[in-house]
Amino acid sequence: MNWPPMLMHVKIQNEKTRFGLWLPLFLLLPLALVVLIILSPLILIAIIILWACGYGRWVWWALRCLKVAIVSSWAIRGLRVDVQGHNGVVQVSVI
Amino acid sequence: MSENKKKILEMLAAGKISAEEALKLLNAVDAGEGAQEKTRRVESDTKVKPKYLRVTVTPGEGHVDPEHADRVNVRVPMSLIRAGLKLTSLIPPDALDKANNALREKGINFDVRNIKPEDLEELIAALGDMEVDIEGGRGEKVKVFVE
Numbered sequence: 001m002n003w004p005p006m007l008m009h010v011k012i013q014n015e016k017t018r019f020g021l022w023l024p025l026f027l028l029l030p031l032a033l034v035v036l037i038i039l040s041p042l043i044l045i046a047i048i049i050l051w052a053c054g055y056g057r058w059v060w061w062a063l064r065c066l067k068v069a070i071v072s073s074w075a076i077r078g079l080r081v082d083v084q085g086h087n088g089v090v091q092v093s094v095i
Numbered sequence: 096m097s098e099n100k101k102k103i104l105e106m107l108a109a110g111k112i113s114a115e116e117a118l119k120l121l122n123a124v125d126a127g128e129g130a131q132e133k134t135r136r137v138e139s140d141t142k143v144k145p146k147y148l149r150v151t152v153t154p155g156e157g158h159v160d161p162e163h164a165d166r167v168n169v170r171v172p173m174s175l176i177r178a179g180l181k182l183t184s185l186i187p188p189d190a191l192d193k194a195n196n197a198l199r200e201k202g203i204n205f206d207v208r209n210i211k212p213e214d215l216e217e218l219i220a221a222l223g224d225m226e227v228d229i230e231g232g233r234g235e236k237v238k239v240f241v242e
Contacts, residue, residue: 002174065185068178075174078147082168086160 004029005077007095014088025094099124145173145223145241155234165235173219173241180215183207 008023050059081092100121107117148171154164186194191207198205227239 061185068182068185071181072175072178075172075178078170078172079175080168080170082166084164084166086163086165 002074003077004074005094009091009093009095011089011091013090017088097124097128145219147172147242148176148222149238149240149242151236151238153236153238155231155236173222177215177219180210180218181212183210 004025006024006026008021008025010019010021010023012019047059050056076094079092079094081090083090103112103117103120103124106112107114112120150167150169150171152165152167154166183191186207194207195205198207222241225239225241227237229237231237
């Protein structure tokens with residue numbers, strides 16, 4: 001089973017700035033789910049109205065985009081970007 | 096249809112062998128092809144699936160200031176590449192036409208719409224054998240590989 005990403009670490013460092021952030025994705029994902037559940041009746045109404053107005057193709061496209069976005073966010077676990085130059089460092093890692 | 100099966104049918108049509116003999120021969124050919132397919136499947140199953148695509152850039156040994164040299168270390172999960180490739184299905188048809196035309200202008204006669212999920216799997220599996228190793232003029236090393 002593929003687990004969703006739990007933590008995201010972003011670090012940007014140069015001569016002037018020093019920025020580091022640990023993002024607890026394991027807290028954001030349930031929050032996003034709750035928001036989605038709360039908004040689902042409105043989304044459903046919007047889908048029905050748009051479909052009835054002849055924008056069904058766009059609704060279908062938006063739903064597919066949503067699916068790809070969810071799949072991509074699930075698959076991001078394990079991503080690591082570490083770029084070090086003479087001016088600074090950028091690090092992004094998803095755990 | 097395989098070459099062997101074609102030959103058997105030609106022999107049957109020419110009256111060199113009877114229908115029963117042809118049936119026996121066809122069964123024998125089928126059994127042989129089945130065994131070959133099974134062996135091929137076992138071989139591909141035992142091959143370790145690549146998990147990450149890695150890109151690294153490291154400075155050369157003779158670099159004047161190794162601590163401040165440019166370094167890149169990128170690890171991209173294969174699942175993310177797979178998901179990214181599926182994004183092609185979301186590209187509007189007009190944009191796809193433009194992409195295809197641009198490819199054709201560069202001499203690549205390829206239709207992006209022809210990419211199927213099974214092709215993607217084959218492509219990702221083939222990445223397992225890929226390894227790019229480049230050494231620059233100042234000694235810096237660029238490596239692209241899967242692990």
